[in-house]
Amino acid sequence: FSVRISGTVVSLDSEGIKAPCISEVIQWGKTDVRYISGAFRDNYLLKRVCSDPYNALGNIDNLDQVFYRCSELEEIPEDVFKNCVNAHNAIETFNGCKSLTSIPEKIFANCRNLNHLHATFRNCSALTEIPEDLFANNPNIYEASYVFDNCDGITEIPSDLFKNNHELESIYGLFQQSDGFTSIPEDLFAENTKLQILEYAFNNCRGLTAIPDGLFRNNSDIKSFCGAFHNCLSLTTVPTNIFDNNRKVINFQGTFGWCYELEGESP
Secondary structure, three states: OOOOOOOOOOEOOOOOOOOOOOOEOOOOOOOOOOEOOOOOOOOOOOOEOOOOOOOOOOOOOEOOOOOOOOOOOOOOOOOOOOOOOOOOEEEOOOOOOOOOOOOOOOOOOOOOOOOEEEOOOOOOOOOOOOOOOOOOOOOOOOEEEOOOOOOOOOOOOOOOOOOOOOOOOEEEOOOOOOOOOOOOOOOOOOOOOOOOEEEOOOOOOOOOOOOOOOOOOOOOOOOEOOOOOOOOOOOOOOOOOOOOOOOOOOEOOOOOOOOOOOOOOOO
16 A cells, blocks of 8 residues: 655654554655654565655654664665754664665765764675765764674775764774675775774674774874774784874773784784
């Protein structure tokens, strides 16, 4: 059935729905909706959603769990969030979307107030690449945690991914358990001079074979590298000068824990 909802709808939420029942969103309409956190949570029937040409989502303040574990969702319109200019968080927005094969480059382009990313694309195992300008219009992001955790299909990390995120202070588990890439671009964190925490960022990335010696050259305020390269089983060496500019570090706990193949001089 095609269902039409009219009137004013304050919130869309899947809480309490015992079984998924929506297979497609063909139009958002105009209902003055303010909250879409968990709107389609655990809806494994959902395959397609439409864009938002009529500003139906203009009052949304966060994008938390909107498509959480929508395992059959195959694609996302580039302008689905184009009117969400007041959204602050993207927490688990697409976590568990296992059929998602690509991310539109401009999906967050108008969300200029976005400041917190958490598990945004976690467990999206079918993803094969990350758009270079994915966060280019989000200058206020200060924390990025588990964003691409367990995304084994990603084979390359774009060097300019965080180029415009000058307020970024904390990174946790960013690419944790993602085995598809073998290297990290040297300039990945070059513009993030306010970075203070980089913990478990590449934890359990078993395909990683090398770390560039200038990876943290511009991050002089980092205080913790806890578990940063923990269980990276394919690493054989570590550049001896990799931490030369990081004189404020107070925590190296488990940075290279379980990296059994490491040889040579330590940093």
